[in-house]
Structure formats: C-alpha cells, structure tokens
Amino acid sequence: MSKKPTATSLTKDAEGASDPARHRRAPINAQLSTEERIELFRIMVRIRRFEERSLRAYQAKKIGGFLHLYIGQEAVAVGCCSLMGKNDHVITAYRDHGHAIAVGMDTKPLMAELYGKVTGCSKGKGGSMHYFDPSRNYWGGHGIVGGQIPLGTGLAYAVKYKGLKGAAMAFMGDGAVNQGAVHEAYNLAALWDLPVIFVVENNGYSMGTSQARSSAGDLARRADGYHMAWGTCDGHDVYEVRSVMNEFLQRAREQSKPAVVEIKTYRYRGHSVADPDKTYRDKSEIEEYQRTKDPINVFRSILIGDQVLTEAAAELIDTEARNEADIAANFAEASPFPTAEDIQKDVYWEIDHPEQRTSQGRLFFT
C-alpha cells in the first residue's frame, strides 16, 4: 500500500505523518479509562473471532451467498463507532459485520442472520450484507456499492432538520468513491452543511482491482472540489482513528459541517470468501501487513507496553471471544428458519400493522 502523510485540513498538520504518540496523547484518547481501553481491544478481538467462526460455518456450507470478511480492518469500525453519541448514526456497505459488533449488536443474532435463521438480526431476510439495528443508530448493511451514501446523507439531514446535535458516519470502500451517487451526496452535504462524515475505508482494493487501477487522484482530496474538509489517517491504530475522527465528528456536531476522511486499512481475506485471492496481490503483501500492522496486535502491544493489559489478560479476552463466537454459532445452528408465511411479512409497514391500516385493496399478487 502506498503511504501518504496524514494531512487533515482541520489540524493543518501535514508533518504529523502517522505520529502514534501524538494520537495516543490526544485528549479523546488520554481521557480513556483502563476499562475503556481494554474494551476497545476486546471488541476488535470479538469481531475477529466472530468472523473466523463465520468463515468456518461458511466452509461447512451453513451460510449461503456472499460473506465479506472485515478481518484486518477492525480498528476502523471500532475506533469510529466508539465515538458515537446518542444522536450519531452509522451506515455502511456490505462488509458490515465489524460495524455491527462495534455499535454493540449481540453476536448471536448476527451469526443467526448468516445462517438464514428467523432469530437473525434481520429475521433471516437480509443476510451477511444487510445487518441493521436502528435501535443502535445502525442503518445497515447495504449491497449496492455507493448506494448507501445518499441515505447516510439523509440521516444527517434528519438530525439537522430536527435541531439535534449529532452526526452521521457514512462508510464506503475505496471502490465506491467512483460512484455517481457518492458525488451527488458530497455535493448536497457540502451545499447544505450537513453533519455527515464520509468515511472511505481504503483497503487498497475493490474486489481484484487495486486503487491505482480504479481511481484517478487522491481519494479524500476529492472533497476539495466541493470545498469540503478532508483528512486521511492510518487505520491500523485505533487511537489514531479515534483522534482524527473525533475532530471531524465534533466539528460536524457543533458546526454542522461535512467531511471526507480516508482511512488506510487492509483486508487479509479475499474480497468475499469465494475470492481465491490469487490474481491481484502477492501473499507477501498480506503477510507484511499482518506482521507489522495488524490492528489487534498493534493495540495489544500498546496496551501491554502501557501496562493496561497483561499477556494473561489478553489471552483471556481471546478465549472469551472464541467462546462467544462458538455460542453464537450454536445459537444460530439451533434456531429455526423463517417459514414460508414469513416471506410476505416486513414488506409493508401497513400490512405489519393491520389495526392501523388506512389503505384498501390488494398489496400482494400471485
């Protein structure tokens, strides 16, 4: 991956290129309690173990369709979502398991959703790409590349319309930045000062196409064309993600200003588990990243170095996360599938609330 300096037009700190110590000292991180630091670590580990378990379930043919794993990118979702307040909202694409766990969703219904079970977070109707939990301000889980970005802009519009102090984080990949709908959303957000942060999770590839082969110019810098603030940061360091994102989020909440933040990250697995991952990158590239920048290892070392965590405590967290993933898989396994009658539920609000129906006539056809 090409390395670019951290440069946010907010901090005007182009020199502070990935200065981990500076980010660690940032107030948003300095104020964290020991428990909160350990919790950030724990969530990253839980995401990793959940996804590894889901991969095994996929290989055992328990899961259909696509499975896009977030492994390697955990610090991005965990760092961003750890900053959420009551009126902050999240929406993302189909690589959505990490964000779901990071906003606090229980892993049992998440695993059950992969298994297509009625106990799934979307009752088995959405699948891997379509996790939702509006009660946690988590608006999915969207399968069309870039299609969720206007929706995320609309969440910010609603927050502003209602006079609330909050912000929406609209996540997308490095491939999504070339979609027209994304640019339409950029324009609206900048034109109307909407409190939305467009978070580009740049893992270097859109499926098998490297950034260099799909995008002209710098990704975040495109914000300049809309007079929007932008920034970049390294996504393997959860402290850095938090400190950079916090500035933009605060500004969005306080001043209702949008921004584009490009977070450099990396995925270890194929695009989806069906991707043989042989044509577009060298194994050595993956190994190098894992060796030097694995977000979980990096944070573990920091925490142990800072005497926040011991080796034994880290091991215990890992064991618990593996157990949790197994429990989720057992729950999914034991749960029933939806029935054929369930197919036509959750289509129309009105059909689901028959006592409040005002329309007449047929809504379903044969």
Added chain:
Amino acid sequence: MPQITYREAIRHALAEELDRDHNVVVMGEEVAQFNGAYKVTEGLLAKYGPKRIVDTPISEAGFIGMGIGASMLGVRPVMELMFWSFYSVAFDQILNNAANVRYMSGGQINCPIVIRGPANGGTNVGATHSHTPENVLANHPGVKVVVPSTAYDAKGLLKSAIRDNDPVFFLENTILYGEKGEVPESEYLIPLGKADVKREGKDITIVTYGRSVLHSLAAAERLAQEHKISVEVVDLRSIRPLDIDTVLLSVAKTHRVLIVEEQKPFASVGSQLAYMIQREAFDELDGPIHRLATIDAPAIYSPPVEIEQLPNPQRVVAAVLQALA
C-alpha cells in the same frame, strides 16, 4: 362546490399537510424560488419558508436517496421529480433502497416518503421525457403507486399518501394540471387502493386510470349517443394497492372488458389486470379481454402522430366497438 384545477388541488393537499405535520418537507428541483416547474408548488416557499420548501440541485439520485435516508429517521419528505421519466437516474435509490430497506432489516425500518411528479406522454417532448413507469414501480413489493385522474382524487389521495408509512409514488400528468374539477373546501381523504366508478354502464367495463380515464369518459359519451352502447368506466386511482374487487363487480355486471392504459403493452399494468380478471371472473366473461395501450414504440415527437400513439377518445371508441363486435 368550488371548481379548482388539478394543480391547485395538489398544492392544497401539500399546504394542508405542511400545516398539519412539521415533519413534512417539500423538496425538488425548482420547487421553491421558481415556484415549481409546473407551478404546483407556487407560493409555498413564501408561506412555509426555506426549511420546509427546499430547492435541490439537479441530482435525483442524491436528493431522493437523501430523502429516503431522512425518512428512515421520521422526516416525511415529499419529493418532486420534474418528470417521473427521470426516475431512471435514481432507480437504485427508489427501488433498491426505498423498496427494500424495510424487508432487509426484518421490518425494523420504514420509509414514509412520497415521490411525486408528472408521468405522461402527449406533450411532444420525445421518448426521454414521456415515460409512464407505474408498471415498473408497482413490480416492486414494498412500494405503493397512485395515479389520480381528477382534481378531487389528486387532493384526497395525496393527503393519504403523505400520511402513509410506506413509500408512495404519486404519478401526476402535465396535461391534467390545468383540468378543473369540483373539490370541497372542507378536508377529506381518499384511501389508497379504492377504485372509483366514474360512469355507470351495463354493456362493457373500461378499466383505466390516469388521463386515460378522461379519454374513456369522452368515448363513453360518444358511444352512448352514436351507438347506444352503455359503458361503465372504472378508474383504478391506485395501482398498488389495487382494488380488484370493484373491477370484478363491474365485470360481473357487464361481462365485457376493455383495459385502457397509457402504457407500453408489454408487461404493463393491463397485463396484470387481464390475468387477474380471467383468473377470478372467467365465468363472467362473454368474450376475451381487450386492451388499448400506447402503440409499442418509444414516444414519437411528431405532435399529430403522438396523439395517435397514445390512447385517445377515437381509439377508445374503436376499441370498444371491436370488443363488442
């Protein structure tokens, strides 16, 4: 009862709902300062201000997607498409996001959004601006599709659409905007999914909606006078939900059916209706179901020929005579 235009009826519906519910926002290209491309929203900006009446850039995927996102959090946007024809550039937002998000979230989300604007041919604007996508829209479970033919219906249906908790697509007609009709001053609602018998008759049922209702009524009048044929005209008003019961009642009375629609014939609303009528009223039919649709080609520009491409009273008269021959 006062006579007002279809355009004014829609405007009154918007104003009443803007007054009633602070979450209603009217949004679209040229709706505010310009007073509306068709003056439907004339005066609303002056009365309700720029927070409630919002001009958007020419960015249908962006602003409609944004409206859908805002509706998930309880804002009730009423989005104007300058032409429904432009739905194609926002197709993903309208038919992947608005139509599917409730389902894919297992019923956790609903999108109380209305998208409205004209969808018709007959104004010599060529193929790009003359689409009638009600069949395409109605093909998507999760959405509702309404096509009013009169000022009275437009007002009552739009008010219901704005209060509806599902996405409602409201297809108007530029040629109808200036048509006057009786509209009471007191408030009323028309439920979605309730057809209206616009003319009673006994020899044949015309099932139709939108501007074709007017053509059918004109044809019915001529058929009565010149051919002593008594035509019943059923105006669907709403495509999804669909009031098939009113259609079947009429078929049981007349035993003959002509479907008239401003639609390309392949996989049209009429195709679905014909299937349902034969399936549910086979024994009532004294002959095959007939259909009059737009002549199957992209919309022609040439003004006198475009009239012939679309349903019109002469074509309806001929089609009825053929159906009864």
